[in-house]
Amino acid sequence: MSPRGRAIVWQAAALGAAGALVGLAALEAASNLKARGIASGFAYLGRAAGFEIAPGPLPYSARDTYARALAVGLVNTLRVSLAGIVLATVMGVMLGLARLSKVRALSLPAAGYLEVVRNTPLLLQLLVWYSLWQGLPGPRAALHPLPGVLLCNRGLFLPSLSERPALSGFDIRGGLSLSPEFGALLLCLATYTAAFLGEIVRGGVLSVGRGQTEAAAALGLSRARTLRLVVLPQALRVMVPPATSQFLNLAKNASLGVAIGYPELIAVTGSTLNQTGQAIEAIALATLVYLAVSLSFSLAVHLWRRGRW
Amino acid sequence: MSAGWAVVHERFRFILLGAYPRDQQWRPALAIVLFVALYVLSARRACWRPWLPAAWLAILTGAIVLMRGGPLGLARVPTESWGGLPLTLLLATVGFAAAFPPGVALALGRRSALPAIRALSIAYIEVMRGVPLVTFLFMASLMFPLFVPAGFTIDKLLRAQAALALVQAAYLAEVVRAGLEAVPAGQREAAASLGLRFGPATVLVVLPQALRISIPALVNTFIGFFKDTTLVTVIGLFDLLGTARAVIVDPRWFGAAVPVYLLVAAVYFTFCFAVSRYSQHIERSLMAHGHQ
Numbered sequence: 001m002s003p004r005g006r007a008i009v010w011q012a013a014a015l016g017a018a019g020a021l022v023g024l025a026a027l028e029a030a031s032n033l034k035a036r037g038i039a040s041g042f043a044y045l046g047r048a049a050g051f052e053i054a055p056g057p058l059p060y061s062a063r064d065t066y067a068r069a070l071a072v073g074l075v076n077t078l079r080v081s082l083a084g085i086v087l088a089t090v091m092g093v094m095l096g097l098a099r100l101s102k103v104r105a106l107s108l109p110a111a112g113y114l115e116v117v118r119n120t121p122l123l124l125q126l127l128v129w130y131s132l133w134q135g136l137p138g139p140r141a142a143l144h145p146l147p148g149v150l151l152c153n154r155g156l157f158l159p160s161l162s163e164r165p166a167l168s169g170f171d172i173r174g175g176l177s178l179s180p181e182f183g184a185l186l187l188c189l190a191t192y193t194a195a196f197l198g199e200i201v202r203g204g205v206l207s208v209g210r211g212q213t214e215a216a217a218a219l220g221l222s223r224a225r226t227l228r229l230v231v232l233p234q235a236l237r238v239m240v241p242p243a244t245s246q247f248l249n250l251a252k253n254a255s256l257g258v259a260i261g262y263p264e265l266i267a268v269t270g271s272t273l274n275q276t277g278q279a280i281e282a283i284a285l286a287t288l289v290y291l292a293v294s295l296s297f298s299l300a301v302h303l304w305r306r307g308r309w
Numbered sequence: 310m311s312a313g314w315a316v317v318h319e320r321f322r323f324i325l326l327g328a329y330p331r332d333q334q335w336r337p338a339l340a341i342v343l344f345v346a347l348y349v350l351s352a353r354r355a356c357w358r359p360w361l362p363a364a365w366l367a368i369l370t371g372a373i374v375l376m377r378g379g380p381l382g383l384a385r386v387p388t389e390s391w392g393g394l395p396l397t398l399l400l401a402t403v404g405f406a407a408a409f410p411p412g413v414a415l416a417l418g419r420r421s422a423l424p425a426i427r428a429l430s431i432a433y434i435e436v437m438r439g440v441p442l443v444t445f446l447f448m449a450s451l452m453f454p455l456f457v458p459a460g461f462t463i464d465k466l467l468r469a470q471a472a473l474a475l476v477q478a479a480y481l482a483e484v485v486r487a488g489l490e491a492v493p494a495g496q497r498e499a500a501a502s503l504g505l506r507f508g509p510a511t512v513l514v515v516l517p518q519a520l521r522i523s524i525p526a527l528v529n530t531f532i533g534f535f536k537d538t539t540l541v542t543v544i545g546l547f548d549l550l551g552t553a554r555a556v557i558v559d560p561r562w563f564g565a566a567v568p569v570y571l572l573v574a575a576v577y578f579t580f581c582f583a584v585s586r587y588s589q590h591i592e593r594s595l596m597a598h599g600h601q
Contacts, residue, residue, distance in 0.1 A: 007422075007423050010423060010426065011423050011424070011425035011426055012425075014425060014426050014429055015425050015429070018429055025456040028455075028456055028457060028458060029455045029456050032454075032455050032456075033455065115582060116578065118581075118585070119532075119577065119578045119581035119582045119585065120536070120574045120577050120578050120581070121536040121537070121539040121550065121577055122536065122539075123539045123540060123542065123543075123550060124539060124550055124570060124573060124574055124577065127550075127554070127566075127570060128566075128567065128570045128574070131557075131566035131567060131570070132567065134566075135564065135566075135567075252440070252441040252442075253441070255441035255442075255443045255444070256443065256540075258443060258543060259542070259543050266441060266443055266444060266447070269444075269447075270447060273447075273451060279448075279451050279452040279455060280452060280455065283444060283447065283448055283452060286440075286444055287436070287440050287444060290439060290440045290441065290444070291435075291436065291439045291440065294439045295439070
């Protein structure tokens, strides 16, 4: 057979096999759903969800629709991911610079931290953060890490523009509150991702040749201007692609919140498919949302790198 | 805190070996030894020979038979009773081995000159990598029964294992692809000029070099996969983290969470740290020897 003929046969076989697999599964699913009396399609999104979700930025009650519940889940995923990315970046830069430091008291602890965080499972770290938070004193004995800030086993309470949090009865009211689930997940994602970002920062700075720094010094640039005008722009180009994939990993890892009851997208999807039985639709939606988030993020970075912004 | 160390002492066997029948616990203990022997064997460069995959197959089959029972007069133990460290090692090792052939196929597919094969490979790899692993574990535990004929059931552990392997194949594909890209094009051209067709040229010339280059990255992927097997806890399997969680929800041990987690963390850390050191060592020695 000619090479061209072989190519056609191979491709037809691959497409045929993939199509047959999907087709068989779809036929079987259709008949199983019929037998169980589950209607297929996305009509369930308009029905009342009936389950409660811990309060968050988006108002929601059990009478709201499944669509709204999913939106709440998505907002919670994005909220913890964005806060995590900011916190992880700050910590990652500090860690990377500490690793590069000639001061042993800085570089050794940073290296130790890296080994511990990278060599233990993320889910285990999340459970440790969560049980540490649950071990905090109750609202009546809340800690005051900063003026106006209260920390207890019910969460972290920050002052808002209009009021400060204060104890009222058995609970703390007023101000901005962050739940223990949000707090533990945020800390877990930030500390974990920071370890990887720290290595990226270190690699980026090391990738800029020493000649660059020396040349800048020869031109009479100060150390600060050398860093800002010469080293960082070149280091950034090396750092951005791996950092992007770390940020996407962070958003994916936010799904571990399901293990401690943080109502993110996957947790809400789980409740939805438990109640409606519409597993295919619910999981397909979650998959699409995640793909859309990660693809749009990759696209944004791609455009930024090509300088179209 | 003292309650914490008391629980570690009292429930140590359960955390390490799960709910496996007590009088049979030599079997999961021996399985741990088998897995460790397999890792030691695979780490030695003298053992990087064509018989190594056969050794993997033999040892993994042996470990599964040992856990499951049946032949040799071993009592049957249902997978629901499996747990602890042997389950973690089983999920990680079997999953990695099962993901390897499809991972290599996907890597070759992604670099194929045939557009349909390339598109299918890219779609599979990007979907699997773009979505959290938990989603696929939920699919395996909740959605799978919908896609197969009624009355056809597959063990829950096996479904989780399959989901882990199917996702891992996509990650492995990207590692192997990087290795394939590092093999100079001249190698394939030279093979073609000697009269080798695509298949033999790939298996005899390109893949051995690509895999050799990928070894450090493959070992690092294995560390990540080993840690990710803890996610089966979310769908109710009792791997090493799952048994720890099961112990501390007991109200008698209220407040004992941190010591129990520290014990489990120490096991994971020892394993992952040792393997990552090995990966660094092998990377240096491969660089020093060049690509022979």
